[in-house]
Amino acid sequence: MSRIVWGLVLLVLAAAPVRDTREPARGKARLELSETRRDGGRVAVSFRLANVLGAEALEQMRSGVPVVYRHRVQVLGAPWRSKEHASMRIVTTAVYDSLTQRYELLRTIELGQRRDQGHPPLEVRAQTESIEEMRAWMTEFDQLPALELPETAPDAQLRVRVRSTLGRHYVLFLFPARIDVSAERRLEP
Secondary structure (H helix, E strand, C coil), rough: HHHHHHHHHHHHHCCCCCCCCCCCCCCCCCCEEEEEEEEEEEEEEEEECCCCCCCCHHHHHCCCCCCCEEEEEEECCCCCCCCCCEEEEEEEEEEECCCCEEEEEEEEEEECCCCCCCCCCCCEEEECCCHHHHHHHHEECCCCCCCECCCCCCCEEEEEEEEEEEEEECCCCCCCEEEEEEEEEECCC
């Protein structure tokens, strides 16, 4: 009988993961592709996140703990053959400095599939006292560097996928699981 009780307790714990305080705000987090444009061998992408940076994340940020979001932008081939033709990694970080009462913001952009390939990372730093400017920095991505397509990339059936990692939660207090949102759109030739 006691084995059955312990089995039910473990089942309940496994079904109810513990939330991390950096989990997105109430309501489901969304990633919206606002623009995907191809101009010859270059692809321009703009996107934004909705329903992120909840009260817990802002409180954690104000206590000096950085909030970090990681994004991966990919130009892929046909759905049945997901070859990656170009990619970009973006890491955005925001932390509140209670001494100066400002948000320290950092955005790192890496073009290419690996660090030893492609361009060196581009780092953009900023400071602001406005919570709205900080929120825009963490959730709106316009005027990103264009992705360069190789000459071997096909003209048809390309698609753009953006995947954002917003934090993690824990299952059974031990096993981390990422909180991801993604969006995909066909790229018109």
